[in-house]
Amino acid sequence: MKTLYAVIIMTLLLTACAMSFDTFNRALPKLKDKNINVAIDYLGIPDHEYVVAGKKVYVWTTSERNPFPTAVTTTTTGNAGNQPFNATSTSYIPDPGPLSCTIKMQTEQDIVRRIEYEGNNGTCFKYSDRLKPLITQ
Numbered sequence: 101m102k103t104l105y106a107v108i109i110m111t112l113l114l115t116a117c118a119m120s121f122d123t124f125n126r127a128l129p130k131l132k133d134k135n136i137n138v139a140i141d142y143l144g145i146p147d148h149e150y151v152v153a154g155k156k157v158y159v160w161t162t163s164e165r166n167p168f169p170t171a172v173t174t175t176t177t178g179n180a181g182n183q184p185f186n187a188t189s190t191s192y193i194p195d196p197g198p199l200s201c202t203i204k205m206q207t208e209q210d211i212v213r214r215i216e217y218e219g220n221n222g223t224c225f226k227y228s229d230r231l232k233p234l235i236t237q
Contacts, residue, residue, distance in 0.1 A: 120221040120228040127231035128203075128215045136210050142230050143203065156207050162226050163200040170195040199223040 131139045136158060140146065148159040169192035176187045201219030205212050217224070 120224040123228035123231055123235065124203075124217055124224065127228075127234040128217065130234045130237070131205070131212050132215060134212055136205065136207050136212055139205055139212060142234060143227055144230070152206070155213070156210075158205045158207065160203040160227060161200065162223060163198055164223055165196045166199055168195060169193055201227060203227060 131142070136156075139158070143160050146158040147161050150157055150159075171190055171192055173188060173190045176189075178185060199220040199222065201217070201224035203217045204215070206214040
């Protein structure tokens with residue numbers, strides 16, 4: 101029964117992850133050619149802004165540590181007395197690698213001209229959830 105619950109939870113997590121980038125692909129293009137304030141209304145206040153080649157770039161970013169452990173399998177061989185043996189064990193160790201999500205919007209005179217994003221689906225959920233209302237419009 102525990103295995104069934106684990107499978108259901110992983111399925112839901114993976115579905116949520118897939119939905120993050122699907123939402124981005126459908127919602128972010130709707131912000132192109134709009135005033136940057138429309139994007140700010142949906143995504144919140146940007147974390148950074150800078151100028152590249154005379155064009156302002158707004159950046160939203162979030163990061164967290166990977167909460168899922170990594171399986172490590174060890175095989176041991178040897179002798180017990182005069183009998184050879186093989187043993188295999190699996191341990192689960194924390195994998196605190198970073199997960200992140202970044203959205204960049206380049207503007208000309210406050211109008212969004214270019215949008216880029218990168219990151220991990222799960223971490224991007226913070227922003228994809230905020231963008232969902234754009235899809236239903």
